[in-house]
Structures are given as C-alpha cells and as structure tokens.
Amino acid sequence: MSGLLPDDQIAVLRKQGFVVARQFVDADRVAALRALAERHLREHVAPIEYEADLRYPGAPESRAAEGGLTVRRLLSAYARDPLFAHWATDPGIAQWLARYFGEPAVLSTVHHNCVMTKHPAYGSLTGWHQDIRYWSFSDTDLVSCWLALGPEKRENGGLSLIPGSHAAAFAPDQFDDQKFFRDDAPQNADWIAQAVCPELEAGDVVFFHCRTLHAAQGNRSDRVKLSVVHTYHPQSCHALPGTRSASQPGVPLAMPVDESA
Numbered sequence: 001m002s003g004l005l006p007d008d009q010i011a012v013l014r015k016q017g018f019v020v021a022r023q024f025v026d027a028d029r030v031a032a033l034r035a036l037a038e039r040h041l042r043e044h045v046a047p048i049e050y051e052a053d054l055r056y057p058g059a060p061e062s063r064a065a066e067g068g069l070t071v072r073r074l075l076s077a078y079a080r081d082p083l084f085a086h087w088a089t090d091p092g093i094a095q096w097l098a099r100y101f102g103e104p105a106v107l108s109t110v111h112h113n114c115v116m117t118k119h120p121a122y123g124s125l126t127g128w129h130q131d132i133r134y135w136s137f138s139d140t141d142l143v144s145c146w147l148a149l150g151p152e153k154r155e156n157g158g159l160s161l162i163p164g165s166h167a168a169a170f171a172p173d174q175f176d177d178q179k180f181f182r183d184d185a186p187q188n189a190d191w192i193a194q195a196v197c198p199e200l201e202a203g204d205v206v207f208f209h210c211r212t213l214h215a216a217q218g219n220r221s222d223r224v225k226l227s228v229v230h231t232y233h234p235q236s237c238h239a240l241p242g243t244r245s246a247s248q249p250g251v252p253l254a255m256p257v258d259e260s261a
C-alpha cells in the first residue's frame, strides 16, 4: 500500500474500510510529538484514562493495585499542546479528508482525540469492535486517523483490522452486551479469519472508517507503543443534540491556501 497517490489511498479506504498512508509525517515532527507524549506520560499530565479505569483484559484491578497507574490514553490531545493541535488540524489531513468526504472535514474533540499508549506491562488488549458503537452523529461516515509514533506490529499491540467490515450489515446477536464483535460466535469466525495487522513505522498513518472492525493485542515488546488518534466527520454531518458526541464543539479544518490560484 506504500506509495499510493491520495486518490488511490481513498479508493482503498472506501473498498476495505482502512488504508495505510506510508510516511505521511516526517521524522522530525514524529520525534517532537513522541518526546512530548513521553514527557506527558512521565509527568502524568491530566486528563488521563488509566488502564485500571477501563479494565480491558490485562489491565490492573484498580488504580491502587500494582501497575494501577499505567496510562491507557493521554486524553484531549487537541487542547493538550499546540504541537498536538497543529497535527490534528494539519493541512495535509484537511486536504486528504476533504477529498474523501467531498467537502471540508471537522475534527471531533470528543472521540479519540488522544495519544493511545500500550505499555509492555499492564497494557490491555482490545476486543473486536466498531468505533461508531457509542457515537451519535447524523451520518455514519466518520474517519479516524491513527499516526504511529514508533513501529507497530502484532507483537507490540498493533492494530488489526477486518477488510470490508465497514460495509457489512451485522446482526445484533453478533455483538455482546458491550457491543464487542463476539469472537466465540461461529457466524463471526470467517470475518475474524480475514483480519490483517499492517506493520507500521513511525510516521505512517492509518485512515480507518468508524464502522471497520478492529482489535489489538497486548504489548509483548519492551517499549511503550504510542499513537496519536483523531476522528473527523464531514461538515454537513453533526453530532446529535444532547448526546456525548455533542458535548464539545468540533474544530473545522482549514484547507491549505492554493498559492497557484
């Protein structure tokens, strides 16, 4: 998938529900984002979601237990530091998404909008799910952008995704009561068997649809894995009033100025 032109990347996103855009971000910027994220982790800069808050498999029992202050997500990335804000609203992202949506994109500051971490010890695994499960928008065509700040693969908890799942009409009984796609249901086995775990290098980006089934294992390496994740919707789509999705305003992405015009 490396080296595809944006229009070809967009065609892949439409077809399989995700696409890897190789080396979307240069090494200096990735290093600066990683250094900032590592400092916020060391200093426990709020707001933070701890593994113990979510209690996914592998997480500590409570914040008071051993490993209880293992961070899962540095929340509110956009408001955390101008470096994160500039990345979230990057003109390259704005242009890419406007091509996909056919109209300008808006950053949701409610969903994802975080540095996702995965620690070797106490980092939890995440079961199969569609991100849209808890989101409330007038449309279901939302796209997340996952920027790898270091290598990602199955062994360190890299993202696995199921091609084509964004376009499938699943029945309610294929999900459990927390809306995880059941890995013990025979009718789900063929889907799960098709999962792929793209290996990422620092600076690679995965664009994925909010209905694409994805999951991740724990981190069996000796280094914390860090990724910056944001979600976007087209400007004609809006969060439904009164829902959590509408609890904070979105940020419209400005399009780059065309200097040839």
Ligand SMILES: O=C(O)CCC(=O)C(=O)O
Residues within 6 Å of the ligand: 116, 118, 124, 125, 126, 131, 157, 214, 215, 216, 217
């Ligand atoms: O890194 C992981 O465990 C996956 C995270 C994820 O899929 C999510 O938070 O929606």
